[in-house]
Amino acid sequence: MIGYHELRKISPEKAREVIRKVLEREGGNVSRTARILGISRHTVRRAREGPLEDRSRRPKRVWRKTGTYLEGLIVKEAKDSGCGYRMVTSLIWRKYGIRLSENTVKAVLRRKGNRPKRRRTGNGSSRRLYDYEALIPFEEFQMDTKHILDKKSLPPYVYRHIKRHDLPLYEWNLMEVSTRARFTCYSYELNSTFGFLFIVFSVLWLRAHNVRGKIRIRLDNGVEWCGGSERKLKEWNERLRPLGVELDPIPPGAKHLLALVENSHRKDDEYFLLIHAERCNNAADFLKRAQMWQDTWNFFRPHHGIAMDGMTPFEKLKSTKTLINKHILLFPTILLEELMGFLNLLLSLTPMPKRGGKYVYTQCHYGHSGLGSLAMSSSTASLGFCPS
Numbered sequence: 001m002i003g004y005h006e007l008r009k010i011s012p013e014k015a016r017e018v019i020r021k022v023l024e025r026e027g028g029n030v031s032r033t034a035r036i037l038g039i040s041r042h043t044v045r046r047a048r049e050g051p052l053e054d055r056s057r058r059p060k061r062v063w064r065k066t067g068t069y070l071e072g073l074i075v076k077e078a079k080d081s082g083c084g085y086r087m088v089t090s091l092i093w094r095k096y097g098i099r100l101s102e103n104t105v106k107a108v109l110r111r112k113g114n115r116p117k118r119r120r121t122g123n124g125s126s127r128r129l130y131d132y133e134a135l136i137p138f139e140e141f142q143m144d145t146k147h148i149l150d151k152k153s154l155p156p157y158v159y160r161h162i163k164r165h166d167l168p169l170y171e172w173n174l175m176e177v178s179t180r181a182r183f184t185c186y187s188y189e190l191n192s193t194f195g196f197l198f199i200v201f202s203v204l205w206l207r208a209h210n211v212r213g214k215i216r217i218r219l220d221n222g223v224e225w226c227g228g229s230e231r232k233l234k235e236w237n238e239r240l241r242p243l244g245v246e247l248d249p250i251p252p253g254a255k256h257l258l259a260l261v262e263n264s265h266r267k268d269d270e271y272f273l274l275i276h277a278e279r280c281n282n283a284a285d286f287l288k289r290a291q292m293w294q295d296t297w298n299f300f301r302p303h304h305g306i307a308m309d310g311m312t313p314f315e316k317l318k319s320t321k322t323l324i325n326k327h328i329l330l331f332p333t334i335l336l337e338e339l340m341g342f343l344n345l346l347l348s349l350t351p352m353p354k355r356g357g358k359y360v361y362t363q364c365h366y367g368h369s370g371l372g373s374l375a376m377s378s379s380t381a382s383l384g385f386c387p388s
Contacts, residue, residue, distance in 0.1 A: 003037075003038065004018065004019070004037045004038060004039055005038075005039075012052070012053070012054050013052040013053060015047075016047040016052045017052065018037070019033065019037065019039075019043070019044055019047035019048070020047060020048065022036055022037060023044060023047075023048060030044045030045060030048075066104055066108055070098070070100070070108075071108050071112070073092065073096070073098075074088060074092065074100075074105055074108045074109065075108070075109070075112050075114055077091055077092055077095075078109055078114050079114065084304075085102055085105045085106040085109055086102055086304040086310065087304055088105055088109070089101075089102045089105045090302050090304065090310065092105075128306065129177075129256075129257060129259065129260070130177055132177070132178070132306045132307035133307050135177060135178040135307075136178065136213060137176065137178045137179055137317060137320050137322050137324060138176055138178070138179075138206060138211045138213070138215070138324065138328075139177075139178065139213050139214070139215065139216065140176070140177040140178065140216055140218070141174055141175060141176055141177065141215065141216065141217045141218065142174075142175045142177065142217075142218050142219070142258050142260050142261040143172075143173065143174045143175075143199070143217050143218070143219040143225075143261065144173055144219065144220060144258055144261045144262060144265075145170055145171065145172050145173070145190065145195075145222065145224055146170070146171040146173065146265045146268065147169070147170060147190075148162060148167075148168070148169050148170065148171060148273065149162060149163070149169055153265075153266075153269040153273075154269060154273055154274055154277075155274075157278075158273065158274065158277050158278060161277060161278050162277055165280065165281050165282060166282075166283065167277065167280060167282075167283060167286045168186035168187060168188060168283060168286060168287075168335065169187070169188055169189075169190075170186065170187045170188070170189070170190050171184060171185075171186055171265075171268065172184065172185045172186065172187065172194070172195075172198045172336070173261050173264065173265075174198070174202045174217070174261075175260055175261040175264060176313075177260060178307075178316070178320070179313040179316040179317045179320075180260070180303045180305065180308060180313050180316070181298050181313040181317065181328075181329055182261075182264060182294065182297055182298065182313075183202050183205070183294075183331040184290065184294050184331070184333050185198055185201070185333065185334055185335070185336050185339075186286075186287065186290065186333070186334075186335055186336070187335060187336040187337060188335075188337060189337075190223070190224050191223070191224060192223065192224055192225065192226075192227065192232075193340075194224065194336045194340070195224040195225050196236065197336055197339060197340060197343075198336060199217070199236075199240065199245070199247075200240075200243070201339060202331075203215060203240070203243050203245050204243070205328070205331055206328065207243065207244075209324060209325055209327060209328035210323060210324050210325065210328075211324060211328070213244075214244050214245075214246065215243075215244055215245045215246070216245075216246050216248055217245065217246070217247050217248065218248045218249075218250060218257060218258065219247060219248070219249055219250070219258075220249065220250055220255070220258060221249050221250070221252060225247075225249070226247070226249060228249075228252070233247060233249060260305070264297075267297075268293075271293070272289070272290070272293040276289045276293070283335065287333055287334065287335065290333045291332070291333040294331065294333050295329075295330070297313070298312070298313045298314060298329040298330075299312060299313070299314045299329065300312055303316075313329060314326055314329055317329070
């Protein structure tokens with residue numbers, strides 16, 4: 001015969017019905033019923049006098065319960081941002097100056113049935129892109145570009161302002177995986193010349209700040225990079241080999257492999273372009289504010305991704321005890337057209353060795369640099385500043 005406790009695990013209602021039947025058979029004797037079933041007399045009385053269903057164990061009054069106003073604020077910010085409890089906790093602190101526990105925010109969102117949207121693999125499991133705990137700072141990078149006038153992320157009046165005041169149209173991002181540090185440049189055009197220039201400029205900045213290990217950059221197959229061409233990829237890797245750089249394009253349709261840098265574009269829209277683009281009347285103002293946004297990202301904005309634990313890129317870099325100076329995070333946010341113009345001026349003032357051959361006019365368009373189409377010798381082109 002199944003005992004009372006085993007029966008209760010299956011159905012509390014059936015277990016109490018058994019108590020009532022035994023109690024009726026024993027003529028209402030509580031002590032004898034409790035002895036037969038191996039339970040307390042209090043359990044017998046509760047089954048006799050109370051309902052068959054379990055009563056709620058919720059306390060009548062919770063002295064330290066989060067107030068209704070705070071609960072509404074937490075739910076509102078979670079719905080508006082679409083973030084998890086960690087980001088919502090950080091957002092409320094930065095936006096309202098209200099310090100809340102992550103566990104409190106998590107409990108409120110769970111009680112209200114608010115859960116962030118998550119993307120999973122086909123079998124429902126989640127996989128890491130890297131072994132984040134074992135990464136060495138400035139070893140793995142993700143690189144991507146953002147079309148500012150994509151007509152999807154910002155209000156129409158912001159796009160009109162950007163066009164009217166001739167602000168930069170493309171954003172070039174290089175993100176370091178271990179610390180989430182980011183290096184940004186801008187341009188008016190999107191081409192492989194600027195792509196190669198941005199890679200070389202970023203790598204030279206890293207090498208100048210004591211980054212000595214091999215650098216692996218993951219990027220997509222856009223026209224601004226190698227465009228899916230095996231020949232161009234091999235050529236670029238050969239030119240970058242002296243700098244200790246390896247380019248690693250992702251397969252077509254595998255944008256999730258660039259999730260870190262892709263997710264940062266949303267933050268650009270929400271915290272930078274949506275707020276500050278309208279306050280800029282020329283490219284100089286835009287670049288000044290872009291520099292401030294990059295410094296905020298690298299030094300003051302907490303990150304809650306894997307192995308970050310709410311630290312900023314600067315704090316994460318400091319915690320690794322590396323010999324790399326924090327000044328590496330002060331990457332200059334500049335226009336690639338201006339960088340190209342400065343490079344052309346430098347090459348024109350530097351005597352180049354004559355290697356024979358005739359002069360070849362490049363097809364590079366310098367846009368706002370004001371230098372127009374510049375003739376370059378075959379020896380200059382061999383340096384890789386204007387790859388095809």
